[in-house]
Amino acid sequence: MGRGGLTEAPLLAVRGLRVWFPSRPRPIRAVDGVSFDLARGETLGLVGESGCGKSTTARALVGLVPATDGSALLDGKEVLHLDEASLRRVRRRVQMVFQDPYASLNPRMTVGNIVGEPLLIHGLATGKELLLRTVELMLQVGLDPRFLNRYPHEFSGGQRQRIGIARALALGPEVLLLDEPVSALDVSIQAQVLNLLAELKAERNLAYLFIAHDLSVVRHLCERVAVMYLGRIVETGPSEQVFSDPRHPYTKALLSAVPVPDPAVEATRERILLLGDPPSPDRESVGCAFAGRCPIAIERCRVEDPAPEEHEGRMVACWQP
Amino acid sequence: MLAGDTVLDLGDLHVDFDTDDGVVRAVRGVSYSIKRGQTIGVVGESGSGKSVTHLALLDLLPETATISADVMRLAGRSMLNMSAKERRSVRGNEIAMIFQDPMTALNPFLTVGTQIAEMFRLHHGLRGQRLVDATIQALADVGIPRPERRIEDYPHEFSGGMRQRVMIAMMLAGNPELLIADEPTTALDVTVQAQILDLLAGLQRDRGMSIVLITHDLGVVAGFAHRTLVMYAGRVVEEAETSALFWNPQHPYTRGLLSSIPRLDRGSQKLRQIVGAPPDLSALPQGCPFAPRCDFVEDRCREQEPLLAPRGDGHTAACVVTLPKWEGAV
Ligand SMILES: Nc1ncnc2c1ncn2[C@@H]1O[C@H](COP(=O)(O)OP(=O)(O)OP(=O)(O)O)[C@@H](O)[C@H]1O
Ligand SMILES: Nc1ncnc2c1ncn2[C@@H]1O[C@H](COP(=O)(O)OP(=O)(O)OP(=O)(O)O)[C@@H](O)[C@H]1O
Ligand SMILES: [Mg+2]
Ligand SMILES: [Mg+2]
Numbered sequence: 001m002g003r004g005g006l007t008e009a010p011l012l013a014v015r016g017l018r019v020w021f022p023s024r025p026r027p028i029r030a031v032d033g034v035s036f037d038l039a040r041g042e043t044l045g046l047v048g049e050s051g052c053g054k055s056t057t058a059r060a061l062v063g064l065v066p067a068t069d070g071s072a073l074l075d076g077k078e079v080l081h082l083d084e085a086s087l088r089r090v091r092r093r094v095q096m097v098f099q100d101p102y103a104s105l106n107p108r109m110t111v112g113n114i115v116g117e118p119l120l121i122h123g124l125a126t127g128k129e130l131l132l133r134t135v136e137l138m139l140q141v142g143l144d145p146r147f148l149n150r151y152p153h154e155f156s157g158g159q160r161q162r163i164g165i166a167r168a169l170a171l172g173p174e175v176l177l178l179d180e181p182v183s184a185l186d187v188s189i190q191a192q193v194l195n196l197l198a199e200l201k202a203e204r205n206l207a208y209l210f211i212a213h214d215l216s217v218v219r220h221l222c223e224r225v226a227v228m229y230l231g232r233i234v235e236t237g238p239s240e241q242v243f244s245d246p247r248h249p250y251t252k253a254l255l256s257a258v259p260v261p262d263p264a265v266e267a268t269r270e271r272i273l274l275l276g277d278p279p280s281p282d283r284e285s286v287g288c289a290f291a292g293r294c295p296i297a298i299e300r301c302r303v304e305d306p307a308p309e310e311h312e313g314r315m316v317a318c319w320q321p
Numbered sequence: 322m323l324a325g326d327t328v329l330d331l332g333d334l335h336v337d338f339d340t341d342d343g344v345v346r347a348v349r350g351v352s353y354s355i356k357r358g359q360t361i362g363v364v365g366e367s368g369s370g371k372s373v374t375h376l377a378l379l380d381l382l383p384e385t386a387t388i389s390a391d392v393m394r395l396a397g398r399s400m401l402n403m404s405a406k407e408r409r410s411v412r413g414n415e416i417a418m419i420f421q422d423p424m425t426a427l428n429p430f431l432t433v434g435t436q437i438a439e440m441f442r443l444h445h446g447l448r449g450q451r452l453v454d455a456t457i458q459a460l461a462d463v464g465i466p467r468p469e470r471r472i473e474d475y476p477h478e479f480s481g482g483m484r485q486r487v488m489i490a491m492m493l494a495g496n497p498e499l500l501i502a503d504e505p506t507t508a509l510d511v512t513v514q515a516q517i518l519d520l521l522a523g524l525q526r527d528r529g530m531s532i533v534l535i536t537h538d539l540g541v542v543a544g545f546a547h548r549t550l551v552m553y554a555g556r557v558v559e560e561a562e563t564s565a566l567f568w569n570p571q572h573p574y575t576r577g578l579l580s581s582i583p584r585l586d587r588g589s590q591k592l593r594q595i596v597g598a599p600p601d602l603s604a605l606p607q608g609c610p611f612a613p614r615c616d617f618v619e620d621r622c623r624e625q626e627p628l629l630a631p632r633g634d635g636h637t638a639a640c641v642v643t644l645p646k647w648e649g650a651v
Contacts, residue, residue, distance in 0.1 A: 049510040156598040186367045187537060191581035191594035198591070213510070216540075220583030220592070243585065257515035258585045259540025263564040265586060266544035273519060274512045276466075277480040 009076065010037035011207050012175055017070035019060050026282040030056040032231035038175065041205040045218035045239065048228030051281060054211045058177040062096050063087045092122065095168040099180035101160035105152040111163055112148035118170040137166040141196060158189035162196065179211045194221060215258050219243050227251045230281060230289040237314025247311055247321040250290050296320060328498050328531045330354040332392030336377050339385045343603040347373045349555040355499065360525065360532040362546030362563065364539060366599050369552040371535045375501045379418055380408065396498055417492035421504040423484040427476040433487050434472025440494035459490040464520055482513035493524065501533045518545060539582060543567060551575045554600055554610035557629060561636035569647055571638035573615045576647065617642045
């Protein structure tokens with residue numbers, strides 16, 4: 001699905017999103033001009049190294065951190081820079097699921113209360129109706145409703161992540177922002193949650209912003225992928241294209257570093273070893289942020305920051321794509 | 322095989338923990354050996370005993386742990402009948418271990434240089450300029466740029482990947498025969514992970530060291546380990562040459578693992594999943610601990626726990642069921 005092929009307006013259109021955190025001597029530019037579209041029913045993967053701004057991007061979209069600049073239109077309506085009442089209305093449509101299923105659930109609430117709470121808060125159901133809808137949500141994510149009165153610590157990691165997902169689904173959102181929903185899970189449990197996400201999406205036509213550092217997981221689940229480096233998106237496009245023929249040198253290095261669980265593939269694969277570590281996010285932006293580690297950087301890269309440009313169906317921010 | 326060829330020989334290792342909820346049987350009869358210059362990968366579910374097995378080798382377990390073994394030989398010497406002091410000295414010289422989070426193993430109040438130098442003083446009695454030179458060289462060997470300046474820095478001034486390099490430099494100072502790396506790259510980004518694995522592979526080539534690499538990432542094992550052990554509920558359930566393990570897995574848990582991971586070189590398809598969760602080690606069911614989650618379970622699996630049995634070519638697996646031919650992951 002190319003960008004040009006979309007006739008419908010995107011469900012969520014993010015433009016020039018900036019989130020800067022105050023810090024001395026210079027602010028931390030956690031998100032520094034991020035733009036992307038998310039269509040109804042689409043899954044967009046957001047990948048990149050630790051600290052590049054993935055979580056902050058998602059948190060800004062649900063008002064958990066204030067956006068410094070930029071806009072995000074949900075069906076044409078602004079969702080950034082809102083007051084508390086308007087934020088609540090947005091939250092019915094955009095929900096976030098967090099990485100750590102151990103830390104993100106209130107340990108003193110029963111599973112039933114955790115899952116049903118959003119319905120109660122938004123005044124959408126009480127009493128018997130609330131109970132019924134809670135049971136329904138639990139069934140949808142494959143949790144046994146008999147566990148309604150148990151507490152989070154009585155569940156395994158995968159089950160806890162299901163609880164988090166059931167809660168996020170309570171208000172019938174159209175967009176789920178999934179922040180590393182399987183990273184804390186064991187490999188054998190990870191597959192259970194990934195399959196559940198794929199099923200829910202098909203049933204409810206949900207759009208996902210799927211944040212992950214595991215590129216294999218992203219390739220598995222996402223139709224499109226956006227690669228972030230130091231607060232910017234450096235490459236976006238259909239997963240198949242980006243994974244089989246990456247254009248940005250950072251995407252290339254990132255993909256080449258992912259180990260493949262097949263000794264035959266591993267024995268013959270070429271690795272691009274990057275030198276050094278990612279620079280600190282409080283840097284002043286002069287030139288391309290990746291230039292210092294880039295194996296093909298030229299003089300221009302150090303003085304002029306490349307803007308994203310269209311290249312064969314995807315956007316790439318590089319002077320030599 | 323020459324006796325001197327085997328760096329580590331472990332037979333029937335058991336580790337129990339005394340806890341308020343009863344006895345946790347964390348390691349239940351682990352046996353394996355490593356040859357000089359070999360890399361062994363250890364994979365398995367979280368809580369399956371990968372770390373505890375190796376912490377036991379280094380006497381790094383708390384007092385609540387009860388350790389027993391039939392064989393525990395390091396570089397040809399049995400460690401079972403040694404005094405605690407003898408054991409410490411053998412261990413200090415022959416085995417070194419690095420961990421997932423190097424920050425917990427480094428002293429935040431001492432410079433990186435001081436901490437590496439201490440190892441050279443301890444192991445080789447170096448002093449003065451020779452000590453400084455050795456320290457700088459050690460940092461250079463693990464790929465830290467401008468080492469002569471970086472020795473003055475404190476650990477917090479280093480990135481995660483650089484701290485792991487510092488840990489590796491410290492461990493190499495003793496010229497160990499065996500390096501145990503417990504999830505050394507789990508906390509690191511993939512591009513930094515690739516740098517560290519590349520470093521370890523290079524060091525192994527140059528020094529003929531043996532490495533035990535504990536990881537949950539089958540991809541890392543595929544590219545790095547000669548042999549691989551798969552652990553489940555405190556036991557080794559399969560061991561083989563790495564390529565044989567991937568091409569012809571003989572334990573249903575190994576098969577489940579291989580089919581449940583998405584692969585970067587493949588598009589999307591539904592993942593096979595292992596249902597359920599691993600067992601409680603303080604209340605293990607009778608029979609095979611994987612039986613409740615197993616696709617191939619038979620009645621006899623619930624009666625007796627299967628032992629590791631040979632499958633030819635040094636491949637062993639702990640499963641009594643005749644499995645269908647493996648058609649590859651998915
Ligand atoms: N509340 C905050 N105050 C100051 N700095 C912050 C804050 N939240 C995040 N940051 C910084 O912003 C940058 C981006 O952080 P973010 O959590 O978005 O990264 P990420 O891509 O999600 O990383 P990870 O993969 O490790 O989760 C980091 O440098 C982080 O330290
Ligand atoms: N000090 C302790 N007291 C009681 N139980 C312990 C102790 N240390 C470890 N265990 C238990 O022993 C079992 C094996 O733990 P171990 O740390 O070896 O697992 P692992 O395979 O390394 O897992 P992971 O992949 O999560 O690191 C676990 O069930 C753990 O809870
Ligand atoms: Mg994050
Ligand atoms: Mg461990």
